[in-house]
Amino acid sequence: MKNKIEELLAIISTKFSEIRETLPPGASDTAIARIEKETNLPVPQSLKDLLKITNGDEKWGESPHGFFSYFLYSCNRIIDTYNFFKERENQAYPDSVYQKDLVKNILYSTKRLPFATDGSGQYLCIDYDPAEKGIYGQIIYLPCGEPEPVSVIADSFDDFVDFLIDEYKNDRFYIDDERTEWDEEEWTEWKEDQQSDYSKVEIIFGHTRRNDWTDIADKYNKKKRIVSN
16 A cells, blocks of 8 residues: 555655645554554544554644645544544544445444544544444544534545545646745745745645545445445
8 A cells, every 4th residue: 555655755856846745754553553543442543554654743833734734643643533532432423324235324433543633623533443334544534623414535545545536637636836926035035044944835635525525425326336425
């Protein structure tokens, strides 16, 4: 799977160098192993490979959204958010579930491993406690800050990486960069003082999918021949 991760990062570097340049160095094997120790949940090899190359985004909220208009969590943030879920387990329920046979009608669970966020209460998680017809390790969109449906968007983290590669290849992401409106003086100041500091620049990393991921869930349903209910 490492080749797939390298392919994903190569596409990001080619199409959106601003995004690639904001990503920190990779995590150690010890830091990644701590995730499994603290959560008692497996970390897919493909996610390990990704974290070894870039350890999420510790400064999320201060730089462009890392990969897919979401911030990839660092090892520490995965554990911190998991503990946040643990404190609230079975205390809240989603507005709805998009595929009721695949995903359980809960929000916070110690059987869900969060790996990314939009920064305002929506998460992407690996689901290790699916509903009767779901798949162990499936990827779900988990909206805890908006009245939106929980939905399954991929069978595994490997499949999710394939989905991202396809999205990039088909130009379903874009950047709205305020620097296009800068004058010469603003450019000069940035280059001299903070050239690599993208937190000083308003860069919005957008996408053509729906914010609630239901169009991606629809594609998943079509691929799996599932009728949403």
